[in-house]
Amino acid sequence: RVSPLRPTHAPPPPPSLLPAMRACLLALLAVGADALLTFAPVRPACSRAAVAMKVFDWKVRGSEQPALEGLDLSSLSKAPGSAHRGMRKGxxxxxxxxxxxxxxxxxxKSRxxxxxxxxxxxxxxxxYRRLPKFVGRPTGAGHTxxxxxxxxxSALNKVSEGSEVDYSSLLDMRAVSKSKLKLNKVVGGAEKLSVKGLKVKAHAFTDSARAEIEALGGSCITISPTTNKVIEA
Known part of the structure; x- marks a missing residue:
């Protein structure tokens, strides 16, 4: 009596069928080996074009430079290999x-x-706090x-009436002394002006000096501090 819990095994084949089974197995193995030897992959009908990769040829110090036709600011360039590319962050x-x-x-410093x-x-x-301040010069922005x-x-009294006068002509007449300052200004004084009809050129005039010159029929001509050209007559 066979127990239902125990698995049942198929009976072994009879000895007369073993040679036939071996022959069938060998035939199947031979067919499979022949198929593997003659296997060819399936290729698509349309051929893909070769992928072209861009090659960057960076200039080096030994590369030849083209001849310059004309040297100007637009044709200036750095020597090959002298400058390196900046390093990109992140x-x-x-x-x-x-x-x-x-x-x-x-x-x-990382914030x-x-x-x-x-x-x-x-x-x-x-x-800027360790160094001393300059005496007579105000500090801070806007203090010029x-x-x-x-x-x-009084130096204008040495010229003739109706003449045109400036600092250089007064210096030639030795009415004023030589100075390292490039700008000049006409100011009043204790001695009054007595010459009439003067055309005075200077970079600046005080109100009192302008009034005295114009009261005697003269004119005050203001010149530019950079170009010395007339900007106000």
């Missing part, structure tokens, strides 16, 4: 400036925006002082 670790972009992991103001030296007394060579109105 383009991967292999690029050299990736991840933190050269600013480090943390700290004040966004301006890190430290100009002139800050970490808390110590900065240079134009220095003029003074021409007293």
């Amino acid at each position: 383009r991967g670790v292999s690029a050299g400036k990736g991840v933190t972009c050269g600013f480090g992991n943390r700290g004040q 966004s925006g301006r890190s430290v103001r100009p002139g800050f030296e970490g808390g110590q007394i900065p240079l 002082k134009t220095e003029y060579e003074i021409i007293k109105i």
Whole structure:
């Protein structure tokens, strides 16, 4: 009696069928080996074009330069190999400036925006506070002082009436002394003007000097401080 819980096995084939089974198995193996030897992959009907890759030929110091027809600002160029390309930031670790972009992991200088103001030296007394102030010169933005060579109105009494006078002509007459200052200004003084009809050229005039010259029929001509050309007559 066979138990239902035990698996049943098929009876072995009779010994007379073993040679036939071996022959069939060998025939199947031979057919499979022949199919493997004669296998050819299926190729598509349309052929793909070869993929072309762009090759960058960077200039080196030994490369030849074309001959220059004319040398001007538009034809100037750097020598090959003398300048290197700038390193791009944030383009991967292999690029050299990736991840933190050269600013480090943390700290004040790694934050966004301006890190430290100009002139800050970490808390110590900065240079602009260690140096002494210049006497007579105001500090801060907008404090400028134009220095003029003074021409007293008494020096104009040495010229003839109705003539045109400026600093160079007065210097030739030795009415004024030579100065290193390039700008000159006509000012009043204790001695009054007595010459009539003068045409005075200067970079600036005081109100009192202008009034005296014009009261005697003269004119004040203001010239440019840079080009010495007439800007106001």
